[in-house]
Amino acid sequence: MATKQNELNGLAKVDPTAMAGPTQKKRFRLDIWSISAIVILITYVLFLVYPVGNLLKQSVFTETSGLTIENFTRFFSMSYYSGTLFNSFKVSITATVFALILGILLAYLFAMFEFRGKKLLRILIIIASMSAPFIGAYSWILLLGRSGLITRSLSNLFGIQMPDIYGFSGIVLVFSLQLFPLIFLYVNGAFKSIDQSILEAAEGMGVTGINRFFKVVLPLLMPTVLAGALLVFMRAFSDFGTPMLIGEGYRTFPVLIYTEFISEVGGDSAFASALAVIAIFIALTIFFLQQMVALKYSFSMNSLHPVRTKKVSGFKKVMVYVISYGVVFTAVLPQLYLVYTSFLNTSGMVFQPGYSLNSYREAFSRMGNSIINTIRIPLLAITIVVIFAVFISYLAVRRRNPLTATIDTLSMIPYIVPGTVLGIAFLTSYNTGVGGTGLLTITGTTFIMVVSLAVRRLPYTIRSSVAALHQISPSIEEAAQSLGSSKINTFFRITVPMMMPGIIAGAILSWITMISELSTSILLYTVNTRTVTVAIYTEVIRGNYGIAAALSTILMIFTVLSLLLFMKVSGKDEISL
Numbered sequence: 001m002a003t004k005q006n007e008l009n010g011l012a013k014v015d016p017t018a019m020a021g022p023t024q025k026k027r028f029r030l031d032i033w034s035i036s037a038i039v040i041l042i043t044y045v046l047f048l049v050y051p052v053g054n055l056l057k058q059s060v061f062t063e064t065s066g067l068t069i070e071n072f073t074r075f076f077s078m079s080y081y082s083g084t085l086f087n088s089f090k091v092s093i094t095a096t097v098f099a100l101i102l103g104i105l106l107a108y109l110f111a112m113f114e115f116r117g118k119k120l121l122r123i124l125i126i127i128a129s130m131s132a133p134f135i136g137a138y139s140w141i142l143l144l145g146r147s148g149l150i151t152r153s154l155s156n157l158f159g160i161q162m163p164d165i166y167g168f169s170g171i172v173l174v175f176s177l178q179l180f181p182l183i184f185l186y187v188n189g190a191f192k193s194i195d196q197s198i199l200e201a202a203e204g205m206g207v208t209g210i211n212r213f214f215k216v217v218l219p220l221l222m223p224t225v226l227a228g229a230l231l232v233f234m235r236a237f238s239d240f241g242t243p244m245l246i247g248e249g250y251r252t253f254p255v256l257i258y259t260e261f262i263s264e265v266g267g268d269s270a271f272a273s274a275l276a277v278i279a280i281f282i283a284l285t286i287f288f289l290q291q292m293v294a295l296k297y298s299f300s301m302n303s304l305h306p307v308r309t310k311k312v313s314g315f316k317k318v319m320v321y322v323i324s325y326g327v328v329f330t331a332v333l334p335q336l337y338l339v340y341t342s343f344l345n346t347s348g349m350v351f352q353p354g355y356s357l358n359s360y361r362e363a364f365s366r367m368g369n370s371i372i373n374t375i376r377i378p379l380l381a382i383t384i385v386v387i388f389a390v391f392i393s394y395l396a397v398r399r400r401n402p403l404t405a406t407i408d409t410l411s412m413i414p415y416i417v418p419g420t421v422l423g424i425a426f427l428t429s430y431n432t433g434v435g436g437t438g439l440l441t442i443t444g445t446t447f448i449m450v451v452s453l454a455v456r457r458l459p460y461t462i463r464s465s466v467a468a469l470h471q472i473s474p475s476i477e478e479a480a481q482s483l484g485s486s487k488i489n490t491f492f493r494i495t496v497p498m499m500m501p502g503i504i505a506g507a508i509l510s511w512i513t514m515i516s517e518l519s520t521s522i523l524l525y526t527v528n529t530r531t532v533t534v535a536i537y538t539e540v541i542r543g544n545y546g547i548a549a550a551l552s553t554i555l556m557i558f559t560v561l562s563l564l565l566f567m568k569v570s571g572k573d574e575i576s577l
Contacts, residue, residue: 032488033394033395033399036391036395037395037399037403037404037407038403040388040391040392040395040407041403041406041407041410043388044407044410044411046440047451047455048410048413048414048455049410050429051422051425051426051428051429051430052280052413052417052422052425054425054428054429055273055276055277055280055421055424055425055428055429056273056277058269058270058273058428059071059072059270059273059274059276059277060072060274061270071270071271071273071274072274072278074271074274075271075274075275075278081256081275083251084251084252084253084255084256085253085278087168087250087251087252087253088237088252088253088254089237090168091168091171091172091175091236091243091252092175092233092236092237093233094172095171095172095175095176095179095232095236096179096229096232096233096236098172098176098180099175099176099179099180099182099183099232100180100183100225100228100229100232101180102176102177102180102183102184102327103180103181103182103183103184103186103187103228104183104187104218104221104225105323105327106125106180106184106323106324106327106328107183107184107187107188107191108187108191108213108217109320109323109324110122110184110188110191110324111188111191111307111309112307112309112310113309113310113311113312113320114309114310114311114312115312115317115320115321115324117324117325121324121325121328123560123563124328124331124332125181125184125185125328125331126181126185126563127332127335127556127559127560127563128177128178128181128328128331128332128335129178129179129181129182129185134239134241134242134244134245134518134536134537135334135335135338135516135533135536135552135555136174136177136178136242136334136335137170137171137174137241137242137245137246138245138338138536138540138548138552139333139334139335139337139338139552140165140170140173140174140246140334141165141245141246142334142337142338142341142545143333143334143337144162144165144170145165145166146164148165149337150162165246166246166247166248166250167246167247167248167249167250168250170246170247170248171242171243171246171247171250171252174242174246175235175236175239175242177330177331177334178242178331179232179235179236180232180327180331181331182228182231182232182235183225183228183229183232185228186224186225186227186228186231187221187224187225187228189224190220190221190223190224191221191307192307194217194220194221194307195307196307196308198216198220199212199216199217199307202215202216226290226293227290229290230286230287230290230416233286234283234286234287234416234418237253237254237282237283237418238254238279238283238417238418238419238420238421238519239254239519240252240254240255240257240258240420240519241518241519241522241537243255244258245540253275253279254279254418254420254519256275257272257275257276257279257418257420257421257424258420258522258523260272260275261275261424261523269428272424273424273428276420276421276424276425279417279418279420279421280417280421283416283417283418284416286416287416335552335556338549338552338553338556339549339553339556341545341546341549342359342360342546342549342550342552342553343355343356343357343359344356344359344546344549345358345546346358346359346544346545346546346549358546359546359547359549359550360550362544362546362547362550363547363550363551363554366547367530367532367535367539367547367551369528369530370530370531370532370534370535370551371532371551371554373529373530373531373532374515374531374532374533374555374558375515375558376446377446377449377450377453377514377529377531378453378511378514378515380446380450381449381450381451381453381454381457381514382454382507382510382511382514384450384451384454385454385457385458385461385507385510386461386503386507388454388458388462389458389461389462389464389465389503389506389507390465390496390499390503392407392408392411392458392462392465393462393465393466393468393469393499394469394491394495395407395408396408396462396466397466397469397470398469398474408462411458411459411462412459414455414456414457414458414459415459418519419456419517419518419519419520420519420520420523422452422455422456422520423452423519423520423521423522423523423524424523426443426448426451426452426520426523426524427443427523427524430442430443430448431443431444443524444526444529445529446528446529448524449521449524449525449529449531452520452521452524453514453517453520453521456517456520457510457513457514457517458510460506460509460510460513461503461506461507461509461510462506463506464502464503464505464506464507464509465499465502465503465506467502468498468499468500468501468502468503469495469499469502472495472498472499476494476498477490477491477494477495480494504566505566508562508563508565508566509566511562512559512562512563515531515532515533515555515558515559515562516533516555516559517531517533518533518534518537521533521534522534522537532551532554532555533555535551536548536551536552536555539551
């Protein structure tokens, strides 16, 4: 009956138009929503579709051979390249498995058991997840490298020789400890949707302990686990800073794309474009496979009685504390050691006895512009992100049609496409040099840095805003309009303020990922637009470990302040995805 009534209401609304004779076919109205949809679509075409399309064109078309697939043939016919792709899958899958184990285990302990220090551990977990992965790689080199603190200590005190951290094992270690917090945040939020009565019913049927976890809890968490696994896999697959620093000859696909492109700037960039297209194809394939599997396991839950934590004692209590504090401490250990080393006297790669603020003085005197850029450029980008996210989320939820659905789909592409690929796409599409098309000459400017950050990090704020808008009943807007408020006035004075918690939450998460961005910025920056993450990377490469540690500490302070702001604004003491 409700559906029929809605149909009748819809017909009633179009009756006046139907009586207007020839005008009845004119269904498209040029209002603020259609104008905003057109502007957003043009923006995406210009700064996403065109660069990615240009990559595809360069990969299959050359001035000498015309249309050709020789670049793809070259890739698949040489074991050097196909072996590199296999390495990336091997690293990413292994890291995803370890991240799932650690993240699900911690989320389970936090949801099921009562123990002290949860709030502090949550903050530390988030800090561990929000820093750039390559900073973790640099930290572990200082700890477990050939001359690392732990390596030297174990060798001198006990004669124990630590295994080599470089290569496959080192990359997996960094990715696992860096990315398991994402699984924790996803699963931690999902636990709130599980009803306590389900667990009690399982116990009543004799299904307890580990058996209950695998037969009851894990199946209920499966859609969330799959979503988190996709994010972890894509983050590991697309990261190039970590394998570049700690890989030491263990080639991964993002590093191959970066090195091939850098070596071919000024010459033939077609092969680098082909590699980028392969990366896009892999990312999209994995994304759609994950969506299909998630759809198979999808269901809805309403938690009338949320899961209650219970006190533990004896050996179980000891294990809960050892696992929780042990995993989190290991994850944040690199960050803590970086803070410590930032106050040591250093001479290049050598840490000398004594403490000083010389590294910070050097950082501010030599890299002060980078610190300012890390605030200035993301602030400009986050302004664009918030404006676009508000309109895109409203169009996707309240004004759903083929045009807005297309915009919603386009907005998710940067979520899964590697940052290195988008960096190459921007670099080749917006310059007039060799390999560039020159549609817009913005390479080397602040504008291209701002746009690249906005495009890449917009999905976070869109998803958060969409979630907030879904919780607002359309009847509230209808009531305002029935009282004489125009649609525009209702949107800006009622809908947007009610969406604000979701907008702010997404914006802060976008901001945190912006200030730690490396993979795109390393290709697009200049001396005037260099950010802290780029400065850290270049200083590590140059062997200036003290300055790199100081800059890493400054970046961590920015992250912590952003998290505290999020908690203050949202009124929550935790974050879940």
